[in-house]
Amino acid sequence: MLLTAWNVDARPRKHHKRHKPTPKSAHLRAVEKPADVNVVDDPDSPARETPAREAAAVALSEPAPPSVEPEPKLVVRAESKLTIRTKRRQPLGIYFRAGAFHSETNLGTTHMTLESSLPIDTSKLSASGVEMDESQIPAAVIVGYVLPVLDRRLAVETILGFPMKTHFQATGPLATESLAPTFAGLPTGIEPLGSELGEATFATPVVTAVYRLPDLGPATAVVGAGGMLLVGYNTKVTNPVLVAAGEPRLAISPSVGVVLQGGLETRLWRNVAARLDIKYVPAMKIEARVENISMIPRAIPLVGAVDVGTAVMTADIQPLIVQAGIGADF
Numbered sequence: 001m002l003l004t005a006w007n008v009d010a011r012p013r014k015h016h017k018r019h020k021p022t023p024k025s026a027h028l029r030a031v032e033k034p035a036d037v038n039v040v041d042d043p044d045s046p047a048r049e050t051p052a053r054e055a056a057a058v059a060l061s062e063p064a065p066p067s068v069e070p071e072p073k074l075v076v077r078a079e080s081k082l083t084i085r086t087k088r089r090q091p092l093g094i095y096f097r098a099g100a101f102h103s104e105t106n107l108g109t110t111h112m113t114l115e116s117s118l119p120i121d122t123s124k125l126s127a128s129g130v131e132m133d134e135s136q137i138p139a140a141v142i143v144g145y146v147l148p149v150l151d152r153r154l155a156v157e158t159i160l161g162f163p164m165k166t167h168f169q170a171t172g173p174l175a176t177e178s179l180a181p182t183f184a185g186l187p188t189g190i191e192p193l194g195s196e197l198g199e200a201t202f203a204t205p206v207v208t209a210v211y212r213l214p215d216l217g218p219a220t221a222v223v224g225a226g227g228m229l230l231v232g233y234n235t236k237v238t239n240p241v242l243v244a245a246g247e248p249r250l251a252i253s254p255s256v257g258v259v260l261q262g263g264l265e266t267r268l269w270r271n272v273a274a275r276l277d278i279k280y281v282p283a284m285k286i287e288a289r290v291e292n293i294s295m296i297p298r299a300i301p302l303v304g305a306v307d308v309g310t311a312v313m314t315a316d317i318q319p320l321i322v323q324a325g326i327g328a329d330f
């Protein structure tokens with residue numbers, strides 16, 4: 001048997017085991033647990049790769065998984081702001097002041113004449129006069145409207161009140177002596193008229209423009225000017241001597257006068273105010289006529305009733321109106 005021919009080495013061969021690749025989980029575990037790796041670095045020894053070092057190198061060489069950032073959340077905040085704007089109600093501009101009312105005619109100089117075709121002595125009429133006895137309900141209302149000009153300080157006003165009833169009374173020789181004592185030189189026997197003459201009802205519409213001055217503390221002064229119309233109606237002759245012989249008629253002509261106004265107003269509460277108001281007419285003329293005057297000369301019974309004519313009376317008056325009232329603004 002030739003053993004040399006085969007050159008068989010009788011020494012047993014060592015089989016080297018191949019290292020299996022370490023799984024990634026092992027690499028991760030090697031990285032996560034560095035305490036289990038015993039690595040001795042010898043600077044004089046040749047470089048060699050240990051399994052732990054290889055695992056760490058592989059873990060570092062692999063790219064890290066991308067970090068997943070949280071998706072941005074869209075947050076919508078809806079803020080609702082409801083604004084209610086109420087339009088401020090504009091004032092109507094109407095106001096009133098209701099309360100006490102006092103009126104005076106202030107009759108001045110009177111002048112009487114007799115328009116007659118008969119020869120009657122009328123010289124005594126110049127010394128005669130007439131008085132006016134007034135009666136009125138002492139209550140009235142001032143009603144005004146504020147104009148949208150001059151910072152709403154200008155207004156137009158009027159007075160709503162009751163009519164004034166007036167009795168006319170004769171004074172002087174007209175009341176105490178005969179209106180026609182003689183006729184053609186003969187005594188007539190006509191009686192004196194006495195004091196009672198007649199009556200009438202007067203309406204006095206007043207319209208003024210009023211301006212409110214700047215406030216003086218809690219009070220406000222008002223000044224104004226305008227006009228007054230004096231109208232007489234329901235006239236009646238009540239004298240017994242005049243109505244005994246016929247149907248005389250009393251007529252009063254309308255009159256116009258300029259009104260001056262002043263007052264003081266104060267605010268009591270919100271839109272409630274009180275006012276003291278004075279109106280004055282410095283010059284006004286009134287004319288009254290007694291027409292169809294007839295008289296019976298009792299001393300001459302055969303003559304019968306005699307047509308005397310028309311008596312005319314003119315007078316100057318200065319009306320004064322005083323009011324105090326409380327009212328509201330709208």
